[in-house]
Amino acid sequence: MTDDLTLYYAPATRAIRVLWMLEEVGQSYRLEMVDIWKGEQKTPAYRAINPAGKVPALRHGTCAMAESAAICAYLADRFPAAGLAPAIDTPERGRYLQWMFYAGGSVEPAIMSHVKKWDVPAFHAAWGDYDSMVDVITDALGRGPYVMGERFCAADVILGSIVHYAVKFDMLPRRPELTGYVDRLETRPALRRAVRIEREHVKRMKR
């Protein structure tokens, strides 16, 4: 497999998670713009990369894949020198995977259910309920500095992106545990670079 990395990207979308992750990994990569406002994500050619017809997606040599959390987990494993995931044979690996999956599987839908006022019984909803989810992440992030403790990892890219966005747009309460986490993430050079790249693309989009 060649080492070519291509991120299928659209500005101001969840693709920034993978853009940030690629900046953390430090390998060279290429951005392939997908104009989701023109429907390019629904073409058969793009669906061959992501059958769900959404961004982001990644191509790495002959591997094509989608889902931001899965992509970040993949990149962390494929580029272990970046130190973005606990090794497979360590006890930390279990908790790390828990946060990777909890972020997309419970935090995101709980926020959406809250914003959209969905009435789903917590007992049956995969995400439980919004207030309990907020307590869970407040407790984990309050211990910090990162979700796994001292060491920043790919789970912080995924959970951090969600918390960052949701705090900024008042979808999560401005508890000090959450705002402190967001502040810490914002000092990361890789996130700053990703935000700068994103801003350039947003500007171009508006022209």
Ligand SMILES: N[C@@H](CCC(=O)N[C@@H](CS)C(=O)NCC(=O)O)C(=O)O
């Ligand atoms: N679960 C996916 C969600 C991806 C997603 O929702 N992408 C949105 C942009 S933020 C998208 O492509 N929307 C266009 C569409 O659905 O046609 C992930 O985490 O990668």
